[in-house]
Amino acid sequence: MAGALSGTARRPAAGPDVGQPRPAGTMLARARRVGRLFALLARRALLLAVLLATVFAAVELLPGDAANATSERGESAADLEQRRALLGLDRPVLSRFTDWMTGLPSGDLGTSARGESVADLLSRPFPNTLLLGGLALLVTLAVSLGLGCWAALKPGGGADRAVSATATGILALPEFVVAVALVLVFALWTGWLPAVTLTDSDGSPASWQMLVLPVLALAVPQIGWNTRIVRAALADEAKAPHVESAVIDGLPRHRVFTHHLLPGAMPTIAAGIATSTGMLLGGAVVVETIFNYPGIGSVLAGAVADRDSPVIAGVVAVTGAVITGVLLLADLVRAWASGGRT
Numbered sequence: 001m002a003g004a005l006s007g008t009a010r011r012p013a014a015g016p017d018v019g020q021p022r023p024a025g026t027m028l029a030r031a032r033r034v035g036r037l038f039a040l041l042a043r044r045a046l047l048l049a050v051l052l053a054t055v056f057a058a059v060e061l062l063p064g065d066a067a068n069a070t071s072e073r074g075e076s077a078a079d080l081e082q083r084r085a086l087l088g089l090d091r092p093v094l095s096r097f098t099d100w101m102t103g104l105p106s107g108d109l110g111t112s113a114r115g116e117s118v119a120d121l122l123s124r125p126f127p128n129t130l131l132l133g134g135l136a137l138l139v140t141l142a143v144s145l146g147l148g149c150w151a152a153l154k155p156g157g158g159a160d161r162a163v164s165a166t167a168t169g170i171l172a173l174p175e176f177v178v179a180v181a182l183v184l185v186f187a188l189w190t191g192w193l194p195a196v197t198l199t200d201s202d203g204s205p206a207s208w209q210m211l212v213l214p215v216l217a218l219a220v221p222q223i224g225w226n227t228r229i230v231r232a233a234l235a236d237e238a239k240a241p242h243v244e245s246a247v248i249d250g251l252p253r254h255r256v257f258t259h260h261l262l263p264g265a266m267p268t269i270a271a272g273i274a275t276s277t278g279m280l281l282g283g284a285v286v287v288e289t290i291f292n293y294p295g296i297g298s299v300l301a302g303a304v305a306d307r308d309s310p311v312i313a314g315v316v317a318v319t320g321a322v323i324t325g326v327l328l329l330a331d332l333v334r335a336w337a338s339g340g341r342t
Contacts, residue, residue, distance in 0.1 A: 033335065040331060041324075048320045049101070052313050056097045059309045065089055066113035069306045087113055100310060104317060110310035112303070118314040121299060124203045126318055129288070129295035133280045135211065136218035140280075141273055143223045148230025153257070155235065163227060171224030175283040179217035179290045186213060196292040203294050214291045218283050222276040229272035233265035240264055267334035274330035278323045 067083040075083075084090050088099075100110050109118035151163040170178075187195035193213050198206040205211055237243060238261060246260045288297030296315055303311035 037328075037331070041328070044324050044327065048317070048324065051320065052101070052316060053097055055313045055316050056093055056100075056309050059307055059312060060093045062307055064307055066307045066309070069308075070113045096309070100313065109314035109317065112311045113306050113308040118310050121311065122296065122314055122318060125294055125296045125299050128204060128293065129281070129284050129297070130322065132211065132214055132218065132288070132293065132295060133277070133284055135215045136222070136280050136284075137273070137277060139215060139219040140222040140226055140276055143219070144226035144230055145269070147223070147227045148234065149257075149262075151227075151231045152234035152238070152261075155238075160231075164231065167224040167227040167231075169224070170220055171228065173221050173224075174286075175217050175221060176286050176290060178220045179213070179287055182213045182217055183290070197294065199294050205294070210291075210293075214287050214293050217287045217290070218280050221283075222279060226269075226272050226276060230265070230269055233268035233272075234261060236268075237261050237264040270330040270333040274327045277326040281319050281323065 065084070066087055067080050067089055071080060071083065081090075088096050103110065107119060109122070112118055112121055147163050147167070151160040154160050183195045186193045194210050195213070197210045197214070200206050240260075243256065243260045243264070246256045251260075284295060285297040285300055287293065288295040289301070296319075300312065300315050302308075303315070
């Protein structure tokens with residue numbers, strides 16, 4: 001029975017075409033996968049458009065407007081009306097949103113309430129935020145995979161209980177609590193790392209040490225979340241017939257883990273990591289403020305204070321595009337893992 005369940009079982013006697021996919025069937029399957037991919041992209045693009053419309057509507061509901069928020073002291077009512085007309089605030093919000101959306105495919109994110117190009121306004125801080133979020137994502141992936149696999153290899157043991165308890169505790173910590181604790185320990189008490197970020201002439205962090213605490217503040221809560229996901233995914237996959245068959249066949253433990261257990265759990269792990277991308281970029285706004293990091297957090301805070309719809313929507317658009325790309329990559333990983341399982 002073990003041989004029948006394993007991948008080394010003898011194939012039944014048949015012609016040379018047995019087990020080989022038919023060309024027509026293969027082409028149809030590929031067409032279906034491409035169709036599902038385009039449908040997924042369309043749904044996510046529609047979701048992003050709805051989110052951007054919600055941003056414009058939410059800013060419209062805030063008290064005051066961009067003309068008032070950016071006005072100079074002593075401006076008359078006539079000056080304010082002229083500024084409103086210049087910013088297009090005398091037009092319906094739907095008309096302004098439609099005009100803004102038409103320029104989005106070409107990379108035109110509009111003009112801010114202070115007359116700056118939104119694309120130029122985001123061109124310097126957004127790469128810094130991507131650097132911060134990307135490093136935090138890599139740390140999250142490496143540490144959560146290591147801890148989750150370590151716990152899964154010793155189910156019910158001391159390591160498993162310790163990892164699970166620690167992960168449950170830290171996933172409940174918000175980023176600002178972790179950031180304050182890191183500053184207290186590593187900056188104020190020990191002086192090992194800087195508490196604030198200084199920038200070079202190009203606006204980037206002056207040294208790599210200034211990235212350590214912001215990256216850890218973002219990554220620690222997500223490490224707790226993803227460690228639990230990795231541990232649970234591996235535990236579920238360990239019950240799969242092909243894994244049990246590999247164990248019964250006497251395959252080495254490391255080969256069972258790398259060729260049967262981990263690939264089967266990869267779709268769930270990829271989904272968890274992709275979900276963390278949005279949380280990391282969202283948490284970056286808070287962490288950047290605490291560490292005076294030169295990212296989009298300060299730009300977004302200023303845009304909200306100015307009631308500046310194009311800037312806020314521009315931030316949402318570029319971060320939404322990054323998150324969509326990561327989610328698409330996770331979908332490809334899940335498709336590869338599901339299709340490549342033997």
